[in-house]
Amino acid sequence: xGTDYPHLVGKERRFAQESMERSxxxxxxxxxxxxxRRRKRQAKKARYRQRDNAQGAAMTNRSGYxxxxxxxxAVGALVAAAWAVxxxxxxxxxxxxxxxxxxxxxxxxxxENSDPAIAEWYSELKMPDNPSMRCxxxxxxxYADKVYAKDGKSIAVITDTRPDAPLxxxxxxxxxxxxxxxxxxxxxxxxxxxxxVIFLSNPNDEGLRDVYCFVDGTEG
Numbered sequence: 282x283g284t285d286y287p288h289l290v291g292k293e294r295r296f297a298q299e300s301m302e303r304s305x306x307x308x309x310x311x312x313x314x315x316x317x318r319r320r321k322r323q324a325k326k327a328r329y330r331q332r333d334n335a336q337g338a339a340m341t342n343r344s345g346y347x348x349x350x351x352x353x354x355a356v357g358a359l360v361a362a363a364w365a366v367x368x369x370x371x372x373x374x375x376x377x378x379x380x381x382x383x384x385x386x387x388x389x390x391x392x393e394n395s396d397p398a399i400a401e402w403y404s405e406l407k408m409p410d411n412p413s414m415r416c417x418x419x420x421x422x423x424y425a426d427k428v429y430a431k432d433g434k435s436i437a438v439i440t441d442t443r444p445d446a447p448l449x450x451x452x453x454x455x456x457x458x459x460x461x462x463x464x465x466x467x468x469x470x471x472x473x474x475x476x477x478v479i480f481l482s483n484p485n486d487e488g489l490r491d492v493y494c495f496v497d498g499t500e501g
Contacts, residue, residue, distance in 0.1 A: 396473075398473055399473050399474060402470065402471075402472075402473050402474075403418045403419055403422070404418065405470070406467070406470055406480075406494065406496070407470075408465070408467075408493060408494055409464060409465065409466065409467045409468075409469075409494065410464040410465065416467070416480045416493045416494035416496075417480050417493050417494075419448050419449075419450070420448055420449045420450045421450065421480045421481055421482070421493060422448075422450075422478050422479070422480050423439050423441045423450075423453055423478070423479050423480075423481060424439070424440050424441035424443075424474075424476040424477065424478060425437035425438060425439050425440060425441070425459070425476075425477045425478070425479045425495075426438075426440045426476055426477050426498065427440055428461075428477060434460050434461075435460070435461040435463070435466070435495075436458050436459070436460060436461070437458070437459045437460075437461050437477065437479050437495060438456060438457070438458050438459075439453050439454065439455050439456065439457040439458075439459065439479075440455055440476075441453070441455065442455055451483055451484070453481065453490075459479060459481070459490070459492060460492075461479070461492060461495045462492055465492045465493065465494055465495055466494075466495050466497075467494050467495065467496050468497065470496070472496045472497060472498055474498070475498060476498045477495070477496070477497055477498040478494075478495070478496045478498070479492065479494070479495045479496075480492070480493035480494045480495070480496075481493065
Protein backbone atom coordinates (compact mmCIF):
# COMPACT_ATOMS: atom_id res chain seq x y z
CA UNK A 282 0.00 0.00 0.00
CA GLY A 283 3.00 2.25 0.45
CA THR A 284 6.56 2.46 1.57
CA ASP A 285 8.10 1.83 5.03
CA TYR A 286 10.08 5.07 4.90
CA PRO A 287 13.48 3.48 5.98
CA HIS A 288 15.04 6.87 6.35
CA LEU A 289 12.54 7.73 9.07
CA VAL A 290 12.44 6.34 12.55
CA GLY A 291 10.00 6.25 15.45
CA LYS A 292 7.12 8.66 15.46
CA GLU A 293 8.09 10.25 12.19
CA ARG A 294 7.82 6.90 10.40
CA ARG A 295 4.42 6.16 11.95
CA PHE A 296 3.15 9.64 11.08
CA ALA A 297 4.29 9.24 7.50
CA GLN A 298 2.66 5.81 7.21
CA GLU A 299 -0.62 7.09 8.69
CA SER A 300 -0.61 10.05 6.33
CA MET A 301 -0.03 7.71 3.43
CA GLU A 302 -2.90 5.50 4.48
CA ARG A 303 -5.25 8.41 4.93
CA SER A 304 -4.29 9.70 1.52
CA UNK A 305 -4.85 6.27 -0.01
CA UNK A 306 -8.30 5.83 1.54
CA UNK A 307 -9.25 9.39 0.67
CA UNK A 308 -8.32 8.80 -2.94
CA UNK A 309 -10.16 5.49 -2.92
CA UNK A 310 -13.30 7.13 -1.57
CA UNK A 311 -12.97 9.90 -4.15
CA UNK A 312 -12.61 7.30 -6.89
CA UNK A 313 -15.63 5.36 -5.65
CA UNK A 314 -17.63 8.60 -5.49
CA UNK A 315 -16.64 9.50 -9.04
CA UNK A 316 -17.61 6.03 -10.24
CA UNK A 317 -20.94 6.27 -8.41
CA ARG A 318 -21.67 9.70 -9.90
CA ARG A 319 -20.74 8.52 -13.39
CA ARG A 320 -23.07 5.53 -13.11
CA LYS A 321 -25.81 7.78 -11.78
CA ARG A 322 -25.42 10.13 -14.74
CA GLN A 323 -25.47 7.19 -17.14
CA ALA A 324 -28.62 5.83 -15.54
CA LYS A 325 -30.24 9.27 -15.72
CA LYS A 326 -29.33 9.62 -19.39
CA ALA A 327 -30.78 6.18 -20.05
CA ARG A 328 -34.05 7.18 -18.38
CA TYR A 329 -34.17 10.39 -20.46
CA ARG A 330 -33.61 8.40 -23.65
CA GLN A 331 -36.40 6.00 -22.73
CA ARG A 332 -38.75 8.91 -21.95
CA ASP A 333 -37.89 10.68 -25.21
CA ASN A 334 -38.41 7.49 -27.18
CA ALA A 335 -41.77 6.93 -25.49
CA GLN A 336 -42.86 10.53 -26.15
CA GLY A 337 -41.75 10.29 -29.77
CA ALA A 338 -43.78 7.13 -30.25
CA ALA A 339 -46.80 8.77 -28.60
CA MET A 340 -46.48 11.85 -30.83
CA THR A 341 -46.23 9.63 -33.88
CA ASN A 342 -49.36 7.76 -32.88
CA ARG A 343 -51.14 11.03 -32.06
CA SER A 344 -50.15 12.51 -35.41
CA GLY A 345 -51.51 9.48 -37.19
CA TYR A 346 -54.71 9.72 -35.19
CA UNK A 347 -55.09 13.43 -35.99
CA UNK A 348 -54.60 12.83 -39.69
CA UNK A 349 -57.21 10.10 -39.70
CA UNK A 350 -59.54 12.21 -37.55
CA UNK A 351 -59.31 15.27 -39.79
CA UNK A 352 -59.61 13.15 -42.92
CA UNK A 353 -62.83 11.62 -41.59
CA UNK A 354 -64.06 15.08 -40.57
CA ALA A 355 -63.34 16.53 -44.02
CA VAL A 356 -65.10 13.64 -45.78
CA GLY A 357 -68.08 14.00 -43.44
CA ALA A 358 -68.26 17.74 -44.09
CA LEU A 359 -68.20 17.21 -47.86
CA VAL A 360 -70.96 14.60 -47.65
CA ALA A 361 -73.08 16.89 -45.47
CA ALA A 362 -72.57 19.78 -47.89
CA ALA A 363 -73.55 17.58 -50.84
CA TRP A 364 -76.72 16.49 -49.05
CA ALA A 365 -77.54 20.12 -48.19
CA VAL A 366 -77.14 21.19 -51.84
CA UNK A 367 -79.27 18.27 -53.01
CA UNK A 368 -81.95 19.12 -50.46
CA UNK A 369 -82.00 22.79 -51.53
CA UNK A 370 -82.27 21.79 -55.19
CA UNK A 371 -85.06 19.33 -54.38
CA UNK A 372 -87.04 21.89 -52.38
CA UNK A 373 -86.49 24.57 -55.02
CA UNK A 374 -87.57 22.24 -57.80
CA UNK A 375 -90.64 21.18 -55.85
CA UNK A 376 -91.67 24.79 -55.18
CA UNK A 377 -91.10 25.77 -58.80
CA UNK A 378 -93.14 22.81 -60.01
CA UNK A 379 -95.91 23.68 -57.56
CA UNK A 380 -95.97 27.29 -58.76
CA UNK A 381 -96.07 26.27 -62.39
CA UNK A 382 -98.73 23.67 -61.72
CA UNK A 383 -100.82 26.19 -59.82
CA UNK A 384 -100.49 28.81 -62.55
CA UNK A 385 -101.03 26.51 -65.51
CA UNK A 386 -104.50 26.02 -66.98
CA UNK A 387 -106.57 23.14 -65.71
CA UNK A 388 -107.12 22.01 -69.27
CA UNK A 389 -108.98 18.73 -68.92
CA UNK A 390 -110.35 18.77 -72.48
CA UNK A 391 -113.40 20.69 -71.34
CA UNK A 392 -113.00 23.39 -73.99
CA GLU A 393 -111.55 21.45 -76.93
CA ASN A 394 -114.87 21.76 -78.79
CA SER A 395 -115.27 25.50 -78.21
CA ASP A 396 -114.58 28.19 -80.79
CA PRO A 397 -110.96 27.65 -81.98
CA ALA A 398 -110.23 31.37 -81.76
CA ILE A 399 -111.47 31.52 -78.18
CA ALA A 400 -109.62 28.31 -77.27
CA GLU A 401 -106.40 29.75 -78.72
CA TRP A 402 -106.98 33.03 -76.84
CA TYR A 403 -107.35 31.17 -73.55
CA SER A 404 -104.27 29.03 -74.18
CA GLU A 405 -102.01 31.97 -75.09
CA LEU A 406 -103.12 34.45 -72.41
CA LYS A 407 -100.24 35.41 -70.09
CA MET A 408 -100.19 37.08 -66.71
CA PRO A 409 -99.48 40.83 -67.02
CA ASP A 410 -97.09 40.81 -64.05
CA ASN A 411 -95.40 37.55 -65.05
CA PRO A 412 -95.39 37.10 -68.85
CA SER A 413 -93.84 33.64 -68.61
CA MET A 414 -96.90 32.25 -66.80
CA ARG A 415 -100.32 31.57 -68.27
CA CYS A 416 -103.49 33.15 -66.93
CA UNK A 417 -104.94 29.64 -67.04
CA UNK A 418 -107.89 28.37 -69.04
CA UNK A 419 -111.66 28.16 -68.92
CA UNK A 420 -111.42 25.91 -65.85
CA UNK A 421 -110.28 29.03 -63.98
CA UNK A 422 -112.28 31.66 -65.89
CA UNK A 423 -115.46 33.36 -64.69
CA TYR A 424 -117.53 36.10 -66.32
CA ALA A 425 -117.61 39.27 -64.26
CA ASP A 426 -119.57 41.75 -66.36
CA LYS A 427 -120.15 44.12 -63.48
CA VAL A 428 -117.19 46.15 -62.24
CA TYR A 429 -117.17 49.15 -59.94
CA ALA A 430 -114.67 51.20 -58.01
CA LYS A 431 -114.64 51.57 -54.23
CA ASP A 432 -112.04 53.25 -52.03
CA GLY A 433 -109.64 53.42 -54.96
CA LYS A 434 -109.98 49.69 -55.70
CA SER A 435 -111.60 47.92 -58.65
CA ILE A 436 -114.23 45.37 -57.64
CA ALA A 437 -115.40 42.64 -60.03
CA VAL A 438 -118.78 41.01 -59.44
CA ILE A 439 -119.20 37.43 -60.68
CA THR A 440 -122.08 37.21 -63.18
CA ASP A 441 -121.30 33.77 -64.63
CA THR A 442 -124.29 31.41 -64.55
CA ARG A 443 -122.82 28.72 -66.77
CA PRO A 444 -122.75 25.20 -65.29
CA ASP A 445 -119.39 24.43 -63.68
CA ALA A 446 -119.13 20.71 -64.42
CA PRO A 447 -118.64 20.97 -68.21
CA LEU A 448 -115.91 23.54 -67.62
CA UNK A 449 -114.23 21.46 -64.90
CA UNK A 450 -114.14 24.38 -62.47
CA UNK A 451 -115.10 24.95 -58.85
CA UNK A 452 -118.23 26.93 -58.16
CA UNK A 453 -118.17 30.68 -57.46
CA UNK A 454 -121.68 31.98 -56.73
CA UNK A 455 -122.92 34.84 -58.92
CA UNK A 456 -122.77 38.09 -56.99
CA UNK A 457 -119.42 37.22 -55.37
CA UNK A 458 -117.23 40.32 -55.27
CA UNK A 459 -113.53 40.05 -56.02
CA UNK A 460 -110.97 42.83 -55.58
CA UNK A 461 -108.87 43.14 -58.75
CA UNK A 462 -105.20 43.98 -58.07
CA UNK A 463 -104.02 46.65 -60.51
CA UNK A 464 -101.08 44.51 -61.62
CA UNK A 465 -103.48 41.72 -62.67
CA UNK A 466 -105.40 43.79 -65.23
CA UNK A 467 -104.56 42.76 -68.77
CA UNK A 468 -105.19 44.95 -71.79
CA UNK A 469 -102.84 43.82 -74.56
CA UNK A 470 -104.56 40.69 -75.92
CA UNK A 471 -108.15 41.81 -76.52
CA UNK A 472 -111.07 39.61 -75.54
CA UNK A 473 -113.13 37.61 -78.07
CA UNK A 474 -115.60 36.28 -75.45
CA UNK A 475 -117.70 39.43 -75.20
CA UNK A 476 -117.51 39.33 -71.40
CA UNK A 477 -115.22 40.59 -68.72
CA VAL A 478 -113.23 37.51 -67.66
CA ILE A 479 -111.54 37.04 -64.32
CA PHE A 480 -109.19 34.08 -63.75
CA LEU A 481 -109.18 32.72 -60.18
CA SER A 482 -107.27 30.06 -58.25
CA ASN A 483 -108.94 27.37 -56.21
CA PRO A 484 -109.87 28.53 -52.70
CA ASN A 485 -107.24 28.28 -49.97
CA ASP A 486 -107.87 27.05 -46.43
CA GLU A 487 -109.59 30.33 -45.61
CA GLY A 488 -111.83 30.15 -48.67
CA LEU A 489 -110.00 32.99 -50.46
CA ARG A 490 -108.93 32.91 -54.09
CA ASP A 491 -105.99 34.51 -55.87
CA VAL A 492 -106.57 36.55 -59.01
CA TYR A 493 -104.45 35.39 -61.93
CA CYS A 494 -105.71 37.89 -64.52
CA PHE A 495 -108.61 40.19 -65.30
CA VAL A 496 -109.42 40.90 -68.94
CA ASP A 497 -111.88 43.64 -69.90
CA GLY A 498 -114.70 42.54 -72.20
CA THR A 499 -113.81 44.99 -74.98
CA GLU A 500 -112.60 42.91 -77.94
CA GLY A 501 -109.20 43.92 -79.27
